[in-house]
Amino acid sequence: MGSCKDQEEKQAKCVFVHGPIIVGAGPSGLAVSACLSQQGVPSLILEKSDCIASLWQNKTYDRLKLHLPKQFCELPLLGFPENFPKYPTKHQFIAYIESYASHFKIQPRFKQAVQKAVFDHVSGFWKVRTQDSEYISKWLIVATGENAEPVIPEIVGIEKFNGPVVHTSEYKSGSEFRNQKVLVVGCGNSGMEVSLDLCRHNAIPHMVVRNSVHVLPREIFGFSTFGIAMALLKWLPLRLVDKVLILLANITLGSTDQLGLRRPKTGPIELKNITGKTPVLDVGALSQIKSGKIKVMEGVKEITRNGARFTDGQEKEIDSVILATGYKSNVPTWLKKCEFFTKDGMPKTPFPNGWKGENGLYTVGFTRRGLRGTAFDAVKIATDIAEQWRKFMDCNNNNNNNNSNKNSCNSHVILLGKS
Ligand SMILES: Cc1cc2nc3c(=O)[nH]c(=O)nc-3n(C[C@H](O)[C@H](O)[C@H](O)COP(=O)(O)OP(=O)(O)OC[C@H]3O[C@@H](n4cnc5c(N)ncnc54)[C@H](O)[C@@H]3O)c2cc1C
Ligand SMILES: NC(=O)C1=CN([C@@H]2O[C@H](COP(=O)(O)OP(=O)(O)OC[C@H]3O[C@@H](n4cnc5c(N)ncnc54)[C@H](OP(=O)(O)O)[C@@H]3O)[C@@H](O)[C@H]2O)C=CC1
Ligand SMILES: O=C(O)C(=O)Cc1c[nH]c2ccccc12
Numbered sequence: 566m567g568s569c570k571d572q573e574e575k576q577a578k579c580v581f582v583h584g585p586i587i588v589g590a591g592p593s594g595l596a597v598s599a600c601l602s603q604q605g606v607p608s609l610i611l612e613k614s615d616c617i618a619s620l621w622q623n624k625t626y627d628r629l630k631l632h633l634p635k636q637f638c639e640l641p642l643l644g645f646p647e648n649f650p651k652y653p654t655k656h657q658f659i660a661y662i663e664s665y666a667s668h669f670k671i672q673p674r675f676k677q678a679v680q681k682a683v684f685d686h687v688s689g690f691w692k693v694r695t696q697d698s699e700y701i702s703k704w705l706i707v708a709t710g711e712n713a714e715p716v717i718p719e720i721v722g723i724e725k726f727n728g729p730v731v732h733t734s735e736y737k738s739g740s741e742f743r744n745q746k747v748l749v750v751g752c753g754n755s756g757m758e759v760s761l762d763l764c765r766h767n768a769i770p771h772m773v774v775r776n777s778v779h780v781l782p783r784e785i786f787g788f789s790t791f792g793i794a795m796a797l798l799k800w801l802p803l804r805l806v807d808k809v810l811i812l813l814a815n816i817t818l819g820s821t822d823q824l825g826l827r828r829p830k831t832g833p834i835e836l837k838n839i840t841g842k843t844p845v846l847d848v849g850a851l852s853q854i855k856s857g858k859i860k861v862m863e864g865v866k867e868i869t870r871n872g873a874r875f876t877d878g879q880e881k882e883i884d885s886v887i888l889a890t891g892y893k894s895n896v897p898t899w900l901k902k903c904e905f906f907t908k909d910g911m912p913k914t915p916f917p918n919g920w921k922g923e924n925g926l927y928t929v930g931f932t933r934r935g936l937r938g939t940a941f942d943a944v945k946i947a948t949d950i951a952e953q954w955r956k957f958m959d960c961n962n963n964n965n966n967n968n969s970n971k972n973s974c975n976s977h978v979i980l981l982g983k984s
Contacts, residue, residue, distance in 0.1 A: 588709055639936070684925075691705040751889035753842075772854075920942040
């Protein structure tokens, strides 16, 4: 453990962790910790913020509701309370996550931002560095999420703009933008829902749609579109399911093309699986677009001191800019010398096999399948680690009872057992 000596010099504490280290106390980190604990495996979560589910608590707007029915957003082992509505609010979702953590007695270490994690081939351990400590374990579980950092695009002239420029992760409510002309850059679920919220507060959103986009109704004839898609996928091939979804969307919403919302050639679920681009599930923005309250604009060419120029030559005065330009993983900034992730911080191996890497590395919540994907990964990871854990415990017990067996276990495992 040469590193500990290095860390001592920098006055960092060296902590041997009994069980896996999990980076991130969002739904994914908590789910995997709960599943491990159910199998008798202890774990330690390192979380950079000061609370669990910080994305939901700190980086979402007031009016947010889950847009998939609750049965598709449950974590393993403990479902939503019976009395929750079909589409829980973000406050209900946070309450659920808090009761989940307390039910499984999960106590993350807060204000521990992982700055560097690296596998030490000599010792066979992961060394995980935060601002004040180095944590050491045989297993590292990456649970920092697909939405760890906002995507901030470079837009010509934006530095000259006089008004506020905020990312949707900082947006709380349209009440701060009352009567303003607001440029909303991006038309994913965030762009659509923020534009809708702005309308409800008498602001005038101009939403930039630079590309094609799938808009689907949240429900079709009282059934959730997502639920319909999942049911059909059990029987029909993906492309046929996508065709059915588009047909149903065209019947219920009408064609979206004339509104400036062209559909991509690839179907909605196939596109989500290949690129991660989530289809918009409409909760009311479309009717505001139809009535002209949300103005659809082509790409932005340039931002000026008090407005914007668009690629079609139009110019508009603007009071504020909201960047609804999405999120990215931050894994490449801290996980070093690791071939498992792409440069964008997503596992190179596609779903359903992206949860396990080499040398005790695992990932949870990088499936591009929302919380359902998280539940899938968490169960797989816990089962896999529990098997190793049981062997290690048996091995350790044998060693304690019978010294002649000592060579049958790796020395690092004995070291871990002593911590
Ligand atoms: C607005 C919005 C709405 C959504 N709605 C839905 C929905 O309805 N249904 C659905 O299935 N999915 C939804 N999603 C997808 C969302 O990604 C998941 O719901 C869920 O939050 C993923 O959980 P996670 O734990 O993987 O990631 P996160 O919730 O992002 O948690 C990751 C945690 O890791 C911490 N972290 C990051 N980097 C470090 C580091 N270096 N060191 C220590 N800690 C670190 C973060 O602080 C954070 O607490 C939504 C996403 C957004 C942005
Ligand atoms: N109620 C709910 O449950 C909600 C869920 N979510 C989820 O959160 C996740 C993130 O969603 P979201 O924040 O919308 O991010 P997305 O990545 O889904 O969308 C980003 C949008 O920004 C556009 N964009 C990016 N850069 C530029 C640029 N330079 N100029 C113009 N447009 C740009 C993209 O266009 P292009 O396609 O051309 O790249 C795209 O339309 C998704 O999984 C989403 O489903 C979000 C809100 C609500
Ligand atoms: O990632 C999201 O935002 C979700 O809400 C979950 C989700 C996973 N796969 C989807 C396919 C269509 C719509 C939403 C999702």
